[in-house]
Amino acid sequence: MQKGRVVFGAMEEVVYGDPAAQAVAAQMDRIGAQRALLMVSGTLNRTTDEIAKVQGALGGRCASVFDAMPAHSPRSAIIAATEMARAANADLIVTIGGGSITDGAKAVQICLANDIRSVDDMDRVANRPSPVAPTVRQISVPTTISGGEFSAMAGVTNEATRVKEKFAHPLVMPRAAILDPAITVHTPEWLFLSTGIRAVDHCVEAICSGEAHPYGDAQALRGLAMLATGLPRVKADPADLDARLDCQIGTWLSMGALSSGVPMGASHGIGYVLGAAFDVPHGHTSCVMLPAVMRWNKTVNRERQALVAAAMGHPNKDAGDVLDALIRVLGMPRSLREVGVCPEHFDNIAAQAMGTPWVPRNPRKIEGPAQVREILELAA
Numbered sequence: 586m587q588k589g590r591v592v593f594g595a596m597e598e599v600v601y602g603d604p605a606a607q608a609v610a611a612q613m614d615r616i617g618a619q620r621a622l623l624m625v626s627g628t629l630n631r632t633t634d635e636i637a638k639v640q641g642a643l644g645g646r647c648a649s650v651f652d653a654m655p656a657h658s659p660r661s662a663i664i665a666a667t668e669m670a671r672a673a674n675a676d677l678i679v680t681i682g683g684g685s686i687t688d689g690a691k692a693v694q695i696c697l698a699n700d701i702r703s704v705d706d707m708d709r710v711a712n713r714p715s716p717v718a719p720t721v722r723q724i725s726v727p728t729t730i731s732g733g734e735f736s737a738m739a740g741v742t743n744e745a746t747r748v749k750e751k752f753a754h755p756l757v758m759p760r761a762a763i764l765d766p767a768i769t770v771h772t773p774e775w776l777f778l779s780t781g782i783r784a785v786d787h788c789v790e791a792i793c794s795g796e797a798h799p800y801g802d803a804q805a806l807r808g809l810a811m812l813a814t815g816l817p818r819v820k821a822d823p824a825d826l827d828a829r830l831d832c833q834i835g836t837w838l839s840m841g842a843l844s845s846g847v848p849m850g851a852s853h854g855i856g857y858v859l860g861a862a863f864d865v866p867h868g869h870t871s872c873v874m875l876p877a878v879m880r881w882n883k884t885v886n887r888e889r890q891a892l893v894a895a896a897m898g899h900p901n902k903d904a905g906d907v908l909d910a911l912i913r914v915l916g917m918p919r920s921l922r923e924v925g926v927c928p929e930h931f932d933n934i935a936a937q938a939m940g941t942p943w944v945p946r947n948p949r950k951i952e953g954p955a956q957v958r959e960i961l962e963l964a965a
Contacts, residue, residue: 600762712751730777790878853941858937
């Protein structure tokens with residue numbers, strides 16, 4: 586008889602297809618928030634009118650705007666945003682942008698609740714299981730599709746150590762996510778498509794996990810099917826809003842298994858290190874690592890990998906090959922060499938990867954750095 590545990594997150598609503606400005610204002614009405622800190626993409630703020638539209642819809646309820654979050658959510662930027670939130674007496678954080686902004690706001694929630702006021706003071710809450718619960722919550726308008734808005738954890742880069750740290754609490758999951766395909770047309774093609782492969786990675790590692798369960802499978806398999814068809818459609822026609830929305834909904838589904846308790850594996854674990862230590866974008870880490878991890882794992886989860894290939898429309902084919910083909914169709918990098926990572930770095934990457942949350946829970950047991958290096962060599 587099967588047994589298991591399904592965890593439900595703290596998100597209250599997902600709104601899809603409505604314009605972001607209208608949807609953000611409606612969410613503030615719903616929850617009664619009066620002073621929103623907007624944490625937004627600097628590029629979106631400076632080169633489009635999308636942020637101005639949101640500010641216009643909120644009027645006096647927009648307390649301040651922070652638009653200086655670099656990639657990989659470094660500690661110094663978290664502190665700067667936290668201080669802005671304090672000065673504005675914000676009662677809500679609204680994020681409009683990619684995964685680094687979404688994760689950054691999660692960390693800001695924890696810093697506010699735990700009276701964190703300096704980069705060094707963040708040691709008190711980094712990688713800790715039970716910080717003080719956030720009271721200033723978050724609403725997320727994602728412009729990429731890596732799916733971080735559906736997670737209750739954030740990755741923050743410690744600039745001193747070049748290591749990505751976990752900031753987590755059940756309540757850092759946004760209260761609501763707003764999926765507006767129109768706002769994503771400003772996202773650079775490489776970024777939208779590569780973060781789509783990050784979402785594919787969520788689906789695939791969930792399906793292939795040794796801890797998979799039916800609830801997670803249902804979402805991951807459907808999400809994978811939507812992404813496998815939607816991403817090439819966006820590549821072929823960037824103005825196809827229906828395809829973009831399919832990718833956004835597929836991304837939402839891709840996070841169902843992770844947020845309900847299914848762990849990720851070596852692709853995510855190694856990706857953490859590549860991002861923090863080598864500044865490889867999140868999406869590119871999955872483009873490079875996922876097929877290699879699948880091939881290394883195949884001896885222990887061949888039947889689960891067959892589900893992946895079938896969901897992607899290629900039953901009876903090797904899942905690693907199917908993934909490789911999708912990534913190539915999208916024009917994404919397919920080797921560590923292409924993202925600036927050389928074999929002389931492999932030993933350091935392998936050692937760091939063993940300390941991530943996910944490598945120890947890879948479906949094929951990884952006993953030590955030597956086996957991580959085997960995977961890296963497959964992706965070289």
